[in-house]
Amino acid sequence: MRKFLYMICILTVLTGCVKIPEIQSQAYAVGIGIDYQNDEYHVVLQFLDFSNVAKTDQGKSDQPSYVWLGEGKGKTVEDAIIKIYHGIQIPVNYDQIRVFVFGKSVLENRLSKTVEALDTNFNIRLTGWVYGTEEPVEKIFTTKVPFNYAYTNARVVQPEYMQQQDSSIPALSLQGLVYQLHEPSKTILVPSISTNDAIILKDQDKLPVTIFNGAYLMKGGKLKGHLTEKDLEGFIRINNKSVRSPVVFSDRNAGKEEFVQIELLNPKMKRKVKKDQNGIQIGLDIKISAIIRESSKQILSPTIKSKIQEEIRKEVYAAYLKSQKIGGDIYQFEDYMYRFMHDDWKSLQTSRKFPTLNKKDIHVDIAPLKSINKINAGVDTLLNNRK
Template sequence: MKKIVGTAVTLFAAGLVITGCWDVKTVSDYNFVTAMGIDYNAGKYTIYVELMDFGDMGSQEETSADDRSKVWVGKSEGETLYEAINELYKTSQQNLYWDHLMAIVFSEGALKNEINVFFDSIPRFPQIRYNTWVFGTREPIDDLFKNSTFFNLSPISNLLHNPKVLHNQLSYISPIRLNTVLANAEEKGETDLIPRLTLKPKSWENETKFQTVLKMSGAYALNSGKAEQKFNEKQLEGIRWVNLKTRRAVVPISKDGKRLGSLLVIKPKKKTKIVLQAGKPVISLHIKFTGVVEEVLMPSKAKQFKEIAEKKIAEEVLETYRTGITKHADVYDFQQYLYRRKPKAYRTLTAASANDGLFLTEDSLRNVKVTVNIAHSSMYDMEP
C-alpha cells in the first residue's frame, strides 16, 4: 500500500512539472523589432518599425542574386509617441519584441521640433536598450528600412545596424549611441553630431538591376535639445581630424592641380588650449597623426607628402569650424571644453552672448598645428 501511495505522489508531482511549461513561447511566437523610426508633423507622431526573421539574422546560406534578406515595415500614428506604438500593436499579429532594437532613426521634423520629448520617452520603455544607434534622415523612413539589407548576408550586417564596422574601415562621421546622447543632454556646451542617412540608388548592382543602399551623408548638430542645423559631408570634412574616435582616414595628396598619391593617417592625438584675451576666448589646437603612404602616382618625397597633408588637414579643420559657427553650432565642443576647465569664465561668456549662448566667433580658433609622422611607405619607396 505504501508503495502504491508513493508511486501516485511521484506521478502527480511529475505531472505538475511537465504541465508547468504549457505557456512557454518560442522564437516563432514573436516579431523581432530591429529598428524604429520616429516622425513628427503637424502635432502627429508616426512610428515605423522594421521586422526581420530571427532565423535570417545568422544565416550565411547562398541565395539568388535578387534575394536580399526580407524586411517587413510597420507604420502607425498617434497624438503621442506611446499612442502610436499602441496603435501598432493592434495590427502586429504577434507580440512585438523590442530587446533586439539596434537603431532609432529620427526624421528632420522630429529632430527640429520634439527631440526632447523623444529622448525623455524612449528610455522609459524598459525593453529598449541604451546602446541603440541613433540616426537622422530626410528620406522616407520606410524606404530606408526596406533598403537596409545588402547582398545575401545577415540582415543586421549593414550600416543601419552595425555602423561601427564601416567607421573602423574608413572614418568620417562617428556613429553615436543612445546612451551617449542621453548622457550629454544636460552637459553645458555639448554638441552631438547625429549621423544623417541617405539612400544611394546606383552605386551597387547585380546581374539584373541596381541595388539601393544606405549611405552616411553628413550630420545634424544636437545642442540643448535642438537639432535645427544640418551639415553635408563636405562641410564636415574637418571632423575626422579632430575626433579621437577616428580609426582610419585618407588624405589625397595633390600639388599644382596634379594628384601625387594618397596618405593614410591613423592614431590621432589632440591637445586643446583655450585662453582669454580681452575677455574673449582664443583657441589653439595641436593634432598629431601617424601616416602611411598608400598610393604614389608621381615621383615624390615623403617630406613632400607630410607637408601637403599637414596643410590640407589644418585647412579642413578651420573650414569646418567656421562653417559650424556660421550655422550657430560648436562642432568641436570647444565651449564644453572651457566649461569643464573654467566654468566661471564659461558662465560669464554665455551670459554675455547674444547668440543663444554661443560665444565663439569665426576667429576664435586662431591656431591649428598639424603634425603627421610618416611611419613608412609600405614595402615600396616613393616611386610609382
C-alpha cells in the same frame, strides 16, 4: 517515498517553463523610425525576418531579403505603437532593437518629448544607434544589403565596424543622446543618413542602399542645422573616434602635378584652453599617422609632409567655421569651459563673447611619414629627415 517527493519537487519547478514563448512566435523589432506629420507621430517598426538570417556556413541566406514593417499613427509615440499591435498578430519583442531613425520634423520640434517617451518605455533598450533623415523612414528601412544579407548586417546597424575602412561621423547611441541632450554647452552630432541607388548594382539592376551624408547639430535640446560630410571633413579626419581616412593630396614634381593617395590613421585630438592677461585663447593639438598608399612616381619633394599638415589644418578650420556659422561647436570648447572653467563660462554667457579658434592655433603633428609603395621605398627617411 523520499525519491518520489524529490521527483514531485523537480516537476513542479520545470512546469515554470511552459509559459515562455517560442522564438518563432514573436515579432522581433530591430529598428524603430519616428516622424511627426500633420500633428501626429508616425512610427515605423522594422522586424527581423528569420528567412534571411544566417542559415549557412557563409553567414547568409540563399533566399531574397525581405523587410517586414509595421506602421502606426497617434498623438503620442505609445499610441502609435499600440496601433501597430492591432495588426501585427503576434507579440512584439524589443530585445534586438539596433537602430533609431528620427525624421527631421522630430529633430526640429519633438526630440526631447520623443526621447523621453522611449526612455520611459521599459520594453525598449537604449543601446541602439541614432540617426536623423529627411527621407521617409519606410524608404530607409527598405534599402538593401548586398549578397542577400539581412538588414542587421547593414552599416547603420554596425557603424563602428565600418569605421575601420572609411571613418565617418562618430556613432551615437540613444543612451548617449539621452545623457547629453539637455547639457547647455554640449554640441551633439546626430549622424544623418539617406538612400543611394548609384553605388551598388546586382547585375545591371540598381540596388538602393543606406549611406551617411553628414550630421545634424543639436545644442541645448535645439536643432542648429545640418552639415554635410564635405563640410565636416576636417572633423571626421581628426576626431578621437576616427580610425582611417583616405585622402588625395597633390605634389608638383619637375613642373608636373602628381597625385598622392594618403591614409590618415588613429588621430589624437586635444583641446587647448588657456587664460592669461589677454583673455582666453583656444587651440587644437593634433597627432596623426600618415602612410603613402599610392603615387604615380617617387615623391622627392621634402615639402610633401608640410603640405599634408597644412591641408589637414585647412580642413579642420573650415569645419569649425561651418559649425560656428549655425551656432554649433563641434570641437566642444564651450563644453570644456563649462566643466573645467565654470566661472569663466558663466561670465562669457553674459557677455556673449566666446573666444574663437584661429587657424594658426591648430597644430598638426604627423608621425614619421611612411609608404607601402615600392616606388617610394625609403621616402619616410627622406621626408622626415628634411622636415
